[in-house]
Amino acid sequence: MDWLNSIVQGVLVGGLYAMFAAGLSLIFGVMRLVNIAHGDFVVLAAYLALVVTQALGIGPLASLLVIAPLMALIGYGLQRWLLNRTLGDDLLPPLLVTFGLSVIIQNGLLEVFSPDSRKLQAGAIETATIPLSPDLSIGVLPLLQFLVAVAMIGGLQALFYRTSWGRALRATSDDQSTVQLVGVDNRHVFGLAMGLSLAVVAVAGVFLAVRANFDPSMGPARLIFGFEAVIIGGLGNLWGTLAGGVVLGVAQAIGSKVDPGWQLLAGHLAFLIVLAVRPEGFFPRVQA
């Protein structure tokens, strides 16, 4: 029962990892950009939530109404005025510019908020549980986090495949010079994709902040979890990122059950095993 409990917790944490991964996967899919600062944006959103909840006296979930649009705006601006200039055949500029951003965000947060770890208080919901059996109960908050992740990925999927905006995103992903011939402004589309990615990051950041302590140095590890979930799930597949997140979460939960020092290592090993035996991931998008 103890093991089952750990595995259930792992599955639910996987939802959070899927949120990290979905934002990463989205911009890679649309513009082949890997944002090294992705994890630092998650932490930035957590700190913004801290400021907003304190300033407005609202709960963490309500603060998303402010933070998600704000992060989306930051993302759009960043893409239009900075990252679009780095896109091209050369791999180095986007990588190194986002690497520079990562250093700037981390140290900026350190300067403003100090290295002390913080946490968002969500009230009674934090400790509420749903008992499934005498030995097994599920926390309401982790469950909510998982359901939000599922809803978000479902929403992104619908947006990509059911709306004209999604069509523009997919067309730009397929061939960014040809879409311009049919009147799509790819710079604008890239901006929207980054805005969407950071809106997803905002949700992930708030859940991260409620779930556990956070500090300015946590970003890179979040980037790595998201990246591992993307690769395990298979490049270019949003539902795959959910599967990848769950695999990673369960591997970490089992690892920490064996020995607390093995939590992160077990997650990385799961990723490396997938890379060794199935480098295309579990559910790669079928390439035409």
Added chain:
Amino acid sequence: MTITRGARASRLTAYAALVIVAALASAPLWAGPSNLNLLTQVFAYVALATMWNLLAGFSGLVSVGQQAYVGIGGYALFALTMFGGLHPLVALVMAGVIGGLLALPVAALVFRLRGAYFAIGSWVAAEVFRLLASQITALGGGSGTSLPARIVVDMAAGRQAREFMIYWTGLALVLVVIGLAIALLRSRWGLALRAIHHNELAARSNGVEVTRIKLLVYVVAGFCTAMAGALIFLQKLRISPDAAFSVNDWTAFVIFMAVIGGIGRVEGPIIGAIVFFVLRQSLSDLGSLYLMMLGLVAIVIMLRAPRGVAGWLHDRFGFEPIPLERRVTYSSTMHESKPEPQHV
């Protein structure tokens, strides 16, 4: 018509390099211990940045995980001296060999990832080594360990002799690393790397074994980076997983040096390391503001002058102190004006 590699500037560089090396080799005569210490740090960073540049600037392998090899080198040095009884200098070379050997299985995994995902994959590999190092209880686990006093004392006769020995080891290391990089880039593999850089598909279809050449470069970088790591922790005399596998210290700073100095030119990392240390000596009191500034400088350079200081000097003045390519020079009787040099 003659085909040469050098020009007047590169012959001057050769003479200047001799003078500089002679001056550096005699530094123990004129510099105090703290300056020797600082210079050794510069040597280690030039070695790290040269290897990162070889990977990212010449071979398209943008790694954010070279701290793996710094940590492996440091830990190998400690293990080989403490449990193997080797002299630290022998252990330093062996640490390099271990780094090169471990690069093979790492490459087998991370080479499956392309481009930017390779960068993060290499970072995961470094994290795995960091977590494994914190499981080695004989070397202090997560909190690390110090090099035992007897090993430090037995290294050389007296404190001064030890400081000189570490300094000269650092100088020798950086000369070997730069020499190795130049030799590799001037060899036929270097030519193949340039072909891959220009058009990988065309290079492949002309029989260039792209993966094997990239693997060669990755292993050489693992070897040299691990030796630099061994030197760094021989100097520090203390190691811990977080210090040994630090992405900030061994990769972020190294990337700043390469970006500022000029990615894709051999002299770039040398210039970048000097600029970095001058900035650090004067601005490091600013703490995290200093790091934010470095991040900003890297972004601006990447957008405005992506080839860094060395690239700018080359484009603006044709300054090419360490030429890698051959050029054709036409004699004046054949042409009125000197044509553009043809890069081969």
